Amino acid sequence: MSTGFDRDPDEYTRGAKAAVVYPDMGASSRDAEARLEETAGLAAAIGVEVREKVAIKLRQPKPGTLIGSGQVEALAETVRDRELQLAVFDAALTPVQQRNLETALGCKVIDRTGLILEIFGERARTAEGRLQVELAHLDYQAGRLVRSWTHLERQRGGFGFLGGPGETQIEADRRLIRDRMARLRRELDQVSRTRTLHRDRRQRAPWPVVALVGYTNAGKSTLFNRLTGAGVMAENLLFATLDPTLRQISLPGIDKAILSDTVGFVSELPTQLVAAFKATLEEVVSADLLIHVRDIAHPDTEAQRADVEKVLSDLGVAEATPRFEAWNKLDLLEEAELERVLEGAAKRSNVMPISAVTGEGVDRLIKTVASRLTEGHRRYTIELNPADGAGAAWLHQHGDVCDHWVEGDKAVYEVRMAPQDFERFETRHA
Known part of the structure; x- marks a missing residue:
């Protein structure tokens, strides 16, 4: 056989x-x-x-x-x-x-x-994704060379502890794998340093980072596309998204925020992949807010939720990081089940029922996220020269202009913004 x-x-x-x-x-x-x-x-x-x-x-x-x-x-x-x-x-x-x-x-x-x-090997598109997959695959294969080289057993020719060509070939392959893995880790370290520099630059900006997380096929990429207008692959497939995607979005009261779409989690995610994709998931670790997208129509939605929370914990995501649950796929629920889900969501302040496909509930999600990100914002009264169009534009871009009027020779603006943005404005107009 x-x-x-x-x-x-x-x-x-x-x-x-x-x-x-x-x-x-x-x-x-x-x-x-x-x-x-x-x-x-x-x-x-x-x-x-x-x-x-x-x-x-x-x-x-x-x-x-x-x-x-x-x-x-x-x-x-x-x-x-x-x-x-x-x-x-x-x-x-x-x-x-x-x-x-x-x-x-x-x-x-x-x-x-x-x-x-x-x-993962088939879906990775970016150079970083391919590096991560190759590293994980080599780690997995390193312990399985005995299987790959069974045809060499016939060549052994040794007795007891004496090895033959088969064992020599296995050792040679193991050495090649170890060398290749070391090179891949060095390249990924460089990727990680570059990503850290980009993230530091964003934090100095400062633009808040919102990360979408969730079980694979929960609808993260569909929601990402609705929020950003991007063309990220969003199909009814497990692991449709592997490579991290970042896009700039505007939220109420926030001119600029970064939205990150991440690889979907899965139960019993192989340890090789958790380690290899650590660089990709650093966006999640450092996010200002997480949106946990759940497939609320899935029969195992609670077990999937537990799996995602476990991976987040393993990654070192702080429990203090604000997070919302977006109960997605309302459009797939029967009427009785839909009522039950909506009643359950109404009892929890951090849950928003949505359909990323139809857009139901997405506006409320956006407003709630923006409200949470701007919780520390204060109201400031700012006077400008009416001719200062650039200053007025800056206020609209970095804050929520609640009201404005002309008083004498001054244009007066009531603006809600983060204290650090107000300090930046004062420095700019000093």
């Missing part, structure tokens, strides 16, 4: 017929059906054709194959009968488990981490 090692790996991604397997160990807050649907969605994101969805109850994981021998045989029969080329396990497989399952099933096997890395 073929184990798949002699075939082109690309055969098993785009267009492959696959089974999605969820080993249910009872530890997840989601039900098995929801997990299978999510993993099938992840597989579809790279063009895999999911033919079977199988939930397997596990009392105790097996060191060699994760699932029991009887379960392996039943799954192998399904693979043969349906002529499947790929089995996607919604779990973290060790290199040994992956190899043993491929041998037993007669098809390619990838785990949740490998699947997410495949998606």
Whole structure:
């Protein structure tokens, strides 16, 4: 029986017929059906054709194959009968488990981490995104070279502790991977320093940064496009957005703010990706305000919320950072469910029900965010020469002009603005 090692790996991604397997160990807050649907969605994101969805109850994981021998045989029969080329396990497989399952099933096997890395590798567009994905992929593959080089076992020729060509090749590859990873980390450090310089420059401006965060496919990019008019990829796909996108927006009382669209989070996000995408997510860590976009129509919306909060905590986002929840996708709710959601949202001051597709509730979200960002603003009475058009324009750009009138030979403006902006104005007009 073929184990798949002699075939082109690309055969098993785009267009492959696959089974999605969820080993249910009872530890997840989601039900098995929801997990299978999510993993099938992840597989579809790279063009895999999911033919079977199988939930397997596990009392105790097996060191060699994760699932029991009887379960392996039943799954192998399904693979043969349906002529499947790929089995996607919604779990973290060790290199040994992956190899043993491929041998037993007669098809390619990838785990949740490998699947997410495949998606990230296909979707990353910027140089930074590609660097981050490559680093994560190399980190993942470093421990799996024994699987990649099984065909060299026949060349070993040594006895006991004496290694042969196969082991030499594995060591050579490990060294190449370590060297490449070191170069990638140096390049990403440079990216991180550049991003820090840009962020410092913005903070000196000072322009507030608002970051959209949320579970993958929650609708962040659709909301981002509505708020900015940008053309960011926004499709009904998991991980549609990978590379960070920053745009300048205007908010009531704030002439200029920076809106950041970030990579979607997911449950059990591979540790390699959390580490590799740290530079990208620095925008989230340093944001003045977070908008947590939630797919309120999803059956596991509460579990997704918990996953996002955990990732934010792991990233070091301060609990004191102001945040709002945008309960998105109202347009997908039935009338009774919509009423229940709206009633629940009304009881919480930090929740705004919205539809990023139809625009419902978005204006209120904008006003609420602006109000929170301008909480420290004060009201100032400023006198200008009526001919000072540049000064008047500056006040309109950096503050909220509540009223203005002409008094004698002076134009008087009542303006709400941040104290630091008022100091900048006084310095400018000193």
